[in-house]
Amino acid sequence: MKTSLITILFVLLGLFQPADPYISSKDYDVNAFHRNKQSSKSPKRVYIQKFRALFEVYEEASASTSGSKNERANRTTTVSGTKTSMGVQLSGVDIPDFQKIVDEAYADFVAQLEADGFEIITADEAGKTDYYSGYEKVKGGASSTDQATGYVMVTPTGYDYWVKGISNSGREKGTFVDTSSKLSQDLNDAYVAEATFIFPFVNLDASSTSFANYASSKVKADINLRLAAAVGTQDNEQMSLGKFAKGFTTSPTQGRLASQVRFVAGHMASSPLFDSSTGLKRDVYFGGVFKEDKLVEVTSAEVATFSKTAYPQLVMVSGGELNLASHYVACDTETYLTAAKGSIQELIGSGIYNFKTLVKD
Numbered sequence: 001m002k003t004s005l006i007t008i009l010f011v012l013l014g015l016f017q018p019a020d021p022y023i024s025s026k027d028y029d030v031n032a033f034h035r036n037k038q039s040s041k042s043p044k045r046v047y048i049q050k051f052r053a054l055f056e057v058y059e060e061a062s063a064s065t066s067g068s069k070n071e072r073a074n075r076t077t078t079v080s081g082t083k084t085s086m087g088v089q090l091s092g093v094d095i096p097d098f099q100k101i102v103d104e105a106y107a108d109f110v111a112q113l114e115a116d117g118f119e120i121i122t123a124d125e126a127g128k129t130d131y132y133s134g135y136e137k138v139k140g141g142a143s144s145t146d147q148a149t150g151y152v153m154v155t156p157t158g159y160d161y162w163v164k165g166i167s168n169s170g171r172e173k174g175t176f177v178d179t180s181s182k183l184s185q186d187l188n189d190a191y192v193a194e195a196t197f198i199f200p201f202v203n204l205d206a207s208s209t210s211f212a213n214y215a216s217s218k219v220k221a222d223i224n225l226r227l228a229a230a231v232g233t234q235d236n237e238q239m240s241l242g243k244f245a246k247g248f249t250t251s252p253t254q255g256r257l258a259s260q261v262r263f264v265a266g267h268m269a270s271s272p273l274f275d276s277s278t279g280l281k282r283d284v285y286f287g288g289v290f291k292e293d294k295l296v297e298v299t300s301a302e303v304a305t306f307s308k309t310a311y312p313q314l315v316m317v318s319g320g321e322l323n324l325a326s327h328y329v330a331c332d333t334e335t336y337l338t339a340a341k342g343s344i345q346e347l348i349g350s351g352i353y354n355f356k357t358l359v360k361d
C-alpha cells in the first residue's frame with residue numbers, strides 16, 4: 001500500500017508543481033501507516049498542534065591548539081597555542097520577512113484542509129483535554145530567538161498553542177515532543193497535525209593541526225540556504241544544531257527534528273493507528289541566494305628556537321593566541337524569500353495531498 005501511494009503521489013505532484021520545483025519528486029520522503037481503517041472512525045476534524053518555521057540567522061565555531069615547549073641540551077623550542085573563532089551572521093532579511101512567510105503558509109495550510117471539508121479544532125478546545133492538563137497557552141506571532149541558539153522560531157500570527165511552561169530564559173518547555181497519538185484519543189480520534197520547516201544557511205567546519213614545529217587552527221564556512229531534511233544531535237556539536245536538536249526533541253527515542261508535514265490519528269499503546277508524514281530524504285539547496293559562499297579563517301604558530309643562555313629567554317612566535325573573526329553575510333533578499341516561501345508551499349501541498357489520499361484509502 002505504501003509503495004502504490006508513493007507512486008500515485010509522485011505522478012500527481014507533476015500535475016500541480018511548477019516546471020522547476022524547489023523540491024523534486026526524488027527528494028520527498030513519504031511514509032504512510034493506516035491500520036484498521038482508522039480514518040473511517042476519525043471525524044473530519046484537525047487540531048494543528050505545531051506549526052513553526054526555524055530560520056538560522058547566526059552560527060559560530062572555534063578551533064584551538066595547545067602551546068608546546070621542547071627542552072633540548074642547547075636550545076628551547078616553543079610553539080604557541082592558537083585559537084580561531086568565527087561567527088557568521090545573516091543579513092538582508094529580518095523577522096518581519098520571516099513572519100510574513102509563516103503567516104501566508106499557515107493560511108494556505110488551513111485553507112487547503114477546509115476546502116476538503118475538514119474542521120480546524122481550536123486551541124481552547126484542545127486545552128480542555130487531559131493531555132494538556134497543566135499546560136500553558138502561548139500566542140503565536142511572537143517570533144522567538146530563545147528556543148535554539150542562532151535560530152529564530154516563527155509561529156503564525158493568531159495561532160495559539162500549548163507548552164508545559166516557559167523557563168526564565170524564555171525557553172518553552174515540552175513544545176517539541178513528537179506529535180502525540182494520545183492527544184488524538186483525547187480529541188475523540190481527531191487528526192493531530194504538525195508542520196515544521198527548518199532553514200539553515202551556513203555550515204561551519206572547525207579543525208586543528210599540531211606538529212613538532214608548527215600548529216594551526218582553522219574554521220571554514222560553507223554558505224548556502226537550504227531546507228533541512230532534519231537536524232540531529234550529532235550535527236554541529238560546537239554550537240547550534242546539536243544542542244538545537246537535543247532541546248527540540250525531548251523524546252528519548254527521537255534523535256532529530258525534521259522538516260515535515262504530518263498527521264496522526266487514533267491511539268494504540270504508544271503509537272497512532274493512522275500516520276501520514278511527508279518529509280525530505282535529503283536537504284534541499286537553493287542557488288543564487290548568496291554571492292559569497294565560502295569563508296576561511298586560520299591562525300598559525302611556527303617554531304621559535306633559542307640557544308640556551310644564563311639569562312631568561314624571550315620567546316617569540318608568529319601567529320597569535322586568538323584570532324576572532326566576525327562575518328556578516330548578505331543574501332539577495334528577494335531570492336531568499338522566494339525560495340523559502342516556495343519550498344514551504346510545495347512541502348505543504350505534498351503533505352496535505354498525501355494525507356487526503358491516505359484518508360480515502
